[in-house]
Amino acid sequence: MEFITESFHNKRLKEFNINIKTKYKVKDRVLERNTDNSINDDIIDGVRLEKKYYKDGFLIYKVSNFDPRIHYTYLFNSEENKEVLCPNCGKISTVKEFVNGCPYCHTYYNIDYINKELGTKEHLDNIIHSEKYNKITFIVDLIISFIIVFMYILLNGRTFNIYDVSKIIVGGLVLGFFLYYIFYVLDALILLLPIKIYKNKRNRRQIEFWNNALKNNISKKTFFNNFNYELQRYYYLDNNDVIDYDIIDYLDFDLSTKEDLFITVTVNIRIIKYINNKIVKKVENKKFTLKRDKTFVNKLNGGINIIKCHNCGASIDVNRENCEYCKTKINYLQEWYLED
Ligand SMILES: [Zn+2]
Ligand SMILES: [Zn+2]
Structure with a gap:
């Protein structure tokens, strides 16, 4: 199942035929999510334990130091077999069947988790004498x-x-x-x-x-989700070799409120690249500035979204750059977006 949240990443991984298996700790259980969709447990407020990278089915790399203060939520499985009514043609189908659009009238659906947290920093720093x-x-x-x-x-x-x-x-x-x-x-x-x-x-x-x-009415969850979505656009849309990234820590935030709202966030980020048949890991300190879009209209909901082109009214797939019918550039769907 392709979610809006992960589409850029999945596309990149498909190019390289790489599958990432991630283990999460949720309360006292260990759960798993794989980018090839073989196992996708629902995660609620989980902490990452390890990531294993498989290329053509073979394990090529493993990462295991994750910050327990950064939490993840991916909730969807309960939705999969729910029946929904296509608002366009009125036919009933299950969510699973709707993934690639309405099977009857071909309206596009944009699916997202009913609840998600793509790495919210929940707790602050404290030092432990190891x-x-x-x-x-x-x-x-x-x-x-x-x-x-x-x-x-x-x-x-x-x-x-x-x-x-x-x-x-x-x-x-x-x-x-x-x-x-x-x-x-x-x-x-x-x-x-x-x-x-x-x-x-x-x-x-x-x-x-x-x-x-x-x-300033800024929601923590929305900000972290938007930021991570933007990072995916940043790393996976351009032509580079990045196959994965992880925020190791959020070091600093800065809010600027003149005219528009800007947040500058400094992160410690681990970037995984695949170059010449080899994994290359790099840890960087990076600064990103995000701007709040005052006019954003296409608010994405959890579950199924039907999004109409603001020009011709056709239903659109938000993972594409342009409307399929009139080629208009698709309007932004995020409250926060990266400043170029
Ligand atoms: Zn339909
Ligand atoms: Zn259009």
């Missing part, structure tokens, strides 16, 4: 302590005997724990405090931004 980091500190600290105690005994002892070995072990452990405590406290001060101050500042800016956005 367990792995503590373990490494502890091991390095123990080794250093044993060396210090060993050197001390070697330099001060007249002879080296078996009692000295136990002295080294006991002394090394005592010194180790003592130093570890100092390292831990120092580390928290030297390393973590500046990060904490920086992240707090960033959090405050993001909280401020969304408070301000609310005053």
Whole structure:
């Protein structure tokens, strides 16, 4: 089933014969969505766990570090077998059969999820003192302590005997724990405090931004969805080798309210390209500016949409650039769009 939301991406993947299997964690279940439509579970407020890239059926790449603060929703399966009435000819069909347009009168339908979230950042930054980091500190600290105690005994002892070995072990452990405590406290001060101050500042800016956005009637969900749709146009419509992207984090938002509304968003983005039979991964910091369209009329609803050409009134497929009948350029369907 081809959804408006994914049509650009799917077209690109078809060109390369690449299928992406994505695993999601939803509450305590692991669900899956594949771009070749073999499995498409409904996802509600899910977190991405991993993505596997298959070329001609063979696994060629895997990505697994996803931010648990970025959430995804794709809801449709309950709709598939619902019966709907074609508003044009009055015939009844199931949603599934309507996907490629009304089978009777060939009216175009534009299908979208009844609910979707294409990567909403739900939570702000907080820093975690990672367990792995503590373990490494502890091991390095123990080794250093044993060396210090060993050197001390070697330099001060007249002879080296078996009692000295136990002295080294006991002394090394005592010194180790003592130093570890100092390292831990120092580390928290030297390393973590500046990060904490920086992240707090960033959090405050993001909280401020969304408070301000609310005053200007900006919906968080709409913005994130529109932004991701625009990114798909940006990456998959042009002639390049991008086969996938993931926002690793939204670093900063900026709202400008003169005349028109503009949002500038800074993201950390992972771009996956397929060049010369090889996957090429690149992580970039990028800035995008989106403008709010005051005049946008073609609001897309969840489920089935019939969209008429504003010039001749024919039903249109929004994934095409122009109306099939009169060739008029299709009007924008987003509230927010990328500034060129
Ligand atoms: Zn019809
Ligand atoms: Zn037309």
